[in-house]
């Protein structure tokens with residue numbers, strides 16, 4: 180079958196894997212350890228998007244009734260972050276799961292010769308753990324995490340690196356994500372973007388982000404609307 184894309188760039192959290200439940204568990208393990216009140220799953224889901232460190236800072240600000248700038252400047256942040264890291268390592272893979280049709284679609288795309296990459300704002304250590312926990316690592320030709328490069332999404336550097344290294348031009352590349360950050364990243368990189376409605380978009384509908392398409396699940400990648408030549 181002729182595929183209209185030679186490279187698909189995927190967001191991770193909320194696009195390939197439902198990660199909020201175990202991130203919430205790890206956040207609450209950490210908050211409890213410091214005698215702080217817990218966060219709800221909805222709050223944690225709404226904080227996903229800018230990387231796990233930023234999420235922890237949001238959670239600490241909320242739990243301690245202060246602002247993120249104060250938390251970021253706090254001398255205890257490295258200690259709390261180290262505690263969080265232990266909890267997230269223990270929780271990783273316990274309550275996350277690939278969304279329906281993710282694993283089979285990725286296998287089919289690879290069999291069709293389409294290159295696949297992950298471009299996430301999640302830090303590399305956590306990205307690797309989540310991908311490994313679900314045996315997804317071998318399915319990707321490239322993985323760019325939030326701390327792989329000096330900038331993260333919506334800066335297009337990660338997307339551009341994948342295209343350059345895999346030798347695929349922007350008009351043969353698609354970005355698949357779940358948020359306004361992914362839509363902006365794709366626009367900044369000059370590639371089309373399809374968004375999924377089931378992930379983490381800070382509580383807002385993905386249709387408001389101006390994607391080229393909203394798709395129900397990854398199977399849409401296997402019967403895409405042919406592109407004009």
Ligand SMILES: O=C(O)COP(=O)(O)O
Pocket residue numbers: 190191192193226227228229230231234298299300301302
């Ligand atoms: O870890 C996050 O906050 C975001 O990760 P994502 O870019 O894969 O959605």
